[in-house]
Amino acid sequence: MARLISRRALLMTTCSIAIAGAVNAESSRPWRVGLVTSGQGDRIVGWFREAFKAKGYREGKDLIIELREAKGHYALLPNLVEELLALKPDVIIAEATPAIAVAQRATSTIPIIMSPSSDPIGSGFVKSFAKPGGNITGVANMFADLTAKTLDIIRLVFPKLQRIGVLTSSNPTHAALAEVAARAAGAVGASAQSFVAPNPEDLDKSFADMQAAKCEIVYVLADPPRRALPSIALKYGLPTVYQVTNYPDLGGLMAYGPDIKALFLLAADYVDRILKGANPADLPVQQPTKFQFVINLQTAKALHLAVPEQVLLLADRVIE
Secondary structure, three states: OHHHHHHHHHHHHHHHHHHHHHHHHHHHOOEEEEEEEOOOOHHHHHHHHHHHHHOOOOEOOOEEEEEEEOOOOHHHHHHHHHHHHHOOOOEEEEEHHHHHHHHHHHOOOOOEEEEEEOOOOOOOOOOOOOOOOOOEEEEEOOHHHHHHHHHHHHHHHOOOOOEEEEEEOOOOOHHHHHHHHHHHHHHOOOEEEEEEOOOHHHHHHHHHHHHHOOOOEEEEOOOOOOOOHHHHHHHOOOOEEEOOOOHHHHOOOEEEEEOHHHHHHHHHHHHHHHHOOOOHHHOOOEOOOOEEEEEEHHHHHHOOOOOOHHHHHHOOEEEO
16 A cells, blocks of 8 residues: 555656646746837837836746837838748737738737737728737727828918828828828818838938929828938928827927827737737727827927917927
8 A cells, every 4th residue: 555655646746747847848938029010120129128027027038029120111021020930929019000911911820919000900900999809909000080180280380281292101001091181181271192102212202202292291191210201301391290209309390199109018018918818819909098299399490480389389299
């Protein structure tokens, strides 16, 4: 009997060690998060590092971020996503619609976090905001909904405005956003014409074309920031208004839109929940709750533009 008990105890101990070993092996493997950006990722990856650290993750020990950047060249995205898939990530964060669309085509099993998307339902990324229904969830940005208010603000600064140039790229959401901008321009008594700069190196020509078309201002549709854009706008003397609120910090004149950093911090929450076992199909898509109107008075001065006091009072942030 003693021998039987001893053998049973030994067997149970061996099983326990094996189970513990499996658990330790799994827990000691860092989570691998793929981050693919349509634009440049240095600022974005910094925000994610900040967010994951606040949630208790230790980069390099608990979590590894694998960054791939298209830097505005969307044709590179398929190869970048394939590189990430080869690393077997536990979750993919895709910045902006071009990267999300490529990631969606590449995998239907690895969770994908939209960070953010302009039109998640229209783009076919999710079935609904409440029940995404697949391997994609994340954040929507509401840029289309903010266009009319932005044009109202523009009219306060340019009361005699007649002609707006709408700057687009090869972003698949821009055709619909340009139509929204054209309707909003019509509502304030102006016309809008679209000009396409598919890649960052096309910006100079697009601004030359807008200047030749006698556009009085430029409205830049949402894209990952192209950092040369504000200096090119200044070179052509065209006041430029942006949907993405990072641009005034880069020298852009004005911007109205969601707090961009807050959107990426929301995306980090999705990653955390999925790594802890949540199913992306059941995680509702979130929309921004914080919006910013930002003015760069240095740029206004360089353009010899006087910003009315009532507009300055509307601003959440003024760069002087």
